[in-house]
Amino acid sequence: MSASPTRTAAIIGAGPAGLFAAELLAENGVSVTVYEKMPTPGRKFLMAGRGGLNLTHTEKLDGFLHRYGAARDVLGPMVEDFSPEALRAWADGLGAETFAGSSGRVFPKAMKASPLLRAWRARLEGLGVRILTRHQWVGWSPESDFLIRSEDAEQAVRADAVLLALGGASWPRLGSDGGWAGWLEARGAALAPFAPSNSGFRADWSEPMKKHAGEPVKAVALSHMGRTVRGEAMVSAYGLEGGAVYALSASLRQAIERDGETVLSLDLKPDWSAQELASRLAKARRGESLSNTLRKAARLSAVQIALLREAHREVPREPEALAAAIKDARIVLTGIQGLDRAISSAGGVRFDSLDKSLMLKAIPGVFAAGEMLDWEAPTGGYLLQACFATGRAAAQGMLAWMDRDLSSTD
Numbered sequence: 001m002s003a004s005p006t007r008t009a010a011i012i013g014a015g016p017a018g019l020f021a022a023e024l025l026a027e028n029g030v031s032v033t034v035y036e037k038m039p040t041p042g043r044k045f046l047m048a049g050r051g052g053l054n055l056t057h058t059e060k061l062d063g064f065l066h067r068y069g070a071a072r073d074v075l076g077p078m079v080e081d082f083s084p085e086a087l088r089a090w091a092d093g094l095g096a097e098t099f100a101g102s103s104g105r106v107f108p109k110a111m112k113a114s115p116l117l118r119a120w121r122a123r124l125e126g127l128g129v130r131i132l133t134r135h136q137w138v139g140w141s142p143e144s145d146f147l148i149r150s151e152d153a154e155q156a157v158r159a160d161a162v163l164l165a166l167g168g169a170s171w172p173r174l175g176s177d178g179g180w181a182g183w184l185e186a187r188g189a190a191l192a193p194f195a196p197s198n199s200g201f202r203a204d205w206s207e208p209m210k211k212h213a214g215e216p217v218k219a220v221a222l223s224h225m226g227r228t229v230r231g232e233a234m235v236s237a238y239g240l241e242g243g244a245v246y247a248l249s250a251s252l253r254q255a256i257e258r259d260g261e262t263v264l265s266l267d268l269k270p271d272w273s274a275q276e277l278a279s280r281l282a283k284a285r286r287g288e289s290l291s292n293t294l295r296k297a298a299r300l301s302a303v304q305i306a307l308l309r310e311a312h313r314e315v316p317r318e319p320e321a322l323a324a325a326i327k328d329a330r331i332v333l334t335g336i337q338g339l340d341r342a343i344s345s346a347g348g349v350r351f352d353s354l355d356k357s358l359m360l361k362a363i364p365g366v367f368a369a370g371e372m373l374d375w376e377a378p379t380g381g382y383l384l385q386a387c388f389a390t391g392r393a394a395a396q397g398m399l400a401w402m403d404r405d406l407s408s409t410d
């Protein structure tokens, strides 16, 4: 790729990773064009806004970085360079002042993405960034340039540096569908297969259990493979979903992929010890029905009682055994809910295909950022934080690449 007097960058994909890179590049005097296949930019970002737009988290950095699992070593320096505090300051600067909820999750006060995205687009426009919507990357031209198809034309796009910020493969109707994977593999990039992350899991519910679809299971502790997560789950017609389930989704998915099914343990009363629970149950009136005892003495909701019955074919009556059953209700998960409705995806461009600046080793001058890279994290703001941080890191890499290129062609 040759350098021109005004450095040019092409960015494919107008999600948070691509737009954030566009901002930094334009601030540094680069002429930036963003190509987006959908009619409007940031569709998944707007969808995230429906849940309040959990931008990041106040958790201490060590714990924060732990959420990226195996990708921690690569993502850590980028998140340190563009920290949760920096992301909040950036949002504040766009008039989307943030607050931290009691769980530590950070949201804009408006609890939606549209005002922030509107202000952001105005800023990008002011910086001269061109966003071309309905422009889709459809593969390579005969000269190995990026072939972009718009409504009435196809063009081969060249720039001093290109950023791919194509997103993962979940919720494909929002634009990111992973359709590009084969084109990168054909040029020598290694990809890990896409898999649903932060997704629900199937359970073969009995007919009585199915009646509770749509009911939240509040203040539950879920355990899998030695890890326990407290939070809320949601019973759905097909199985279980919700924040606490998503937090365990990587290990649940791996176990199901390996063994075909896996057992999730629910502590339906995590705030009470087994002993405390047993002594409350022991005070139940003689002759009282089991449901009434569970409702009154154990203060279980209807959906919690249904889950207890689902887990234990014979629910014990003796207080200590009943307390133990409540604190270890085992549900067999038999499948993974598909990519279509997963919050995010695992898999994508492997880090060993990228150099430290997020440039594809096999295609010099082409960088990648955001959810299309091979990392995953639970919900809680960790996803968007990494998309912003990798978008920024890639933009810095592009600037360094373009400057090196310029000096070498003098």
Ligand SMILES: Cc1cc2nc3c(=O)[nH]c(=O)nc-3n(C[C@H](O)[C@H](O)[C@H](O)COP(=O)(O)OP(=O)(O)OC[C@H]3O[C@@H](n4cnc5c(N)ncnc54)[C@H](O)[C@@H]3O)c2cc1C
Pocket (backbone or CB within 6 Å): 012, 013, 014, 015, 016, 017, 018, 035, 036, 037, 038, 041, 042, 043, 044, 045, 047, 048, 049, 051, 052, 053, 054, 055, 056, 135, 136, 137, 138, 165, 166, 167, 168, 170, 171, 174, 175, 176, 177, 178, 180, 342, 343, 344, 369, 370, 371, 372, 379, 380, 381, 382, 383, 384, 385, 387
């Ligand atoms: C329902 C839901 C709720 C969520 N809530 C949160 C939340 O609260 N907090 C959080 O941290 N994360 C949340 N996420 C995840 C978060 O939105 C994503 O991780 C993030 O948007 C990914 O950013 P990205 O820029 O990498 O990709 P995307 O936002 O997916 O953007 C990629 C863009 O590339 C475009 N594109 C793809 N292929 C092509 C092509 N061939 N040519 C041109 N353009 C192309 C797509 O149309 C898309 O606009 C949520 C996701 C969903 C689905």
